[in-house]
Amino acid sequence: MTIRELSAKYSVFRLCSELCVSRSSYYKWLSRKPSKAEMRNKELDEKIVFLFDRYDEVYGYRRIADELMSEFGIRASRKYVLHRMRTLGIRSRIRKKKYLYKPCQKTEVYENILARRFRADYRNQVWETDVTEFHLPDGSKLYLSAIMDRYDHSIVSFNISRHNDQNLTIEDLRNAIYLNRGSHPLLHSDRGATYTTVAYNDVLRENGMVHSMSRVGKCIDNGPMEGFWGTLKSEAYYGKKIKTYAEMKTVIETYIYFYNTKRRQESLCHLTPYEYRLSGTILLPSCF
Secondary structure (H helix, E strand, C coil): CCHHHHCCCCCHHHHHHHCCCCHHHHHHHHHCCCCHHHHHHHHHHHHHHHHHHHCCCCCCHHHHHHHHHHHHCCCCCHHHHHHHHHHHCCCCCCCCCCCCCCCCCCECCCCCCCCCCCCCCCCCCEEEEEEEEEECCCCCEEEEEEEEECCCCCEEEEEEECCCCHHHHHHHHHHHHHHCCCCCCEEEECCCCCCCEHHHHHHHHHCCCEEEECCCCCHHHHHHHHHHHHHHHHHHCCCCCCCCHHHHHHHHHHHHHHHHHCCCEHHHCCECHHHHHHHCCCCCHHHC
């Protein structure tokens, strides 16, 4: 309330004393003429209230600013109209935005047990896994999950899908376990969403396997898998005219068979992964 409104209940002397304003200043202010800026604001406020009421308190500051220009030729920025509406204490009835929140799933995170000790002394001692994606000309993607045995660098299992979900990685894991029944390797992965699910880690527990995870933001902790992705893409994907999902799937299947059985590796004493596995050789420094 203003002094003018309160003066009906209290004396001007008391009000001025409470506000530390001299009576002469109050009377001077009372008899003064409004400035041009105040007159413009008063006119603008009247127009804003008029438009606000006419549109049933639905229009916000953006539409009112547009209406001021369209109907009255008054050019006022949206920011200034917002300021005047706040001063007047008026606000449009805004429809609240609906936010779709996905329920938070329980996750499991484990320490980096592997700690970049990538060498393994025997088959199915250490597995590494990861997921990569391939872009297709139609804008869609193909996702590949693979599991590598660190002993002979072979791809023991892989799975291809249009969706990067837990089904992609769980099916890949179950297949690897089935093909290597009786083995209980350490499995190393990054901290991707599909690897931290309870369902994925339940499969590991059911088969007596320990889960190791890379540190946050440290892709080098899963270096061999990252290296395999680079090799696969440079030799079978980049520069190739692959048009469809089916073609890409065939290319990947053919390459992984070639990689396991035909592609020799210097780090495996110039043997292929399958030859090295069958030979039972232990990695020696001279092989690197």
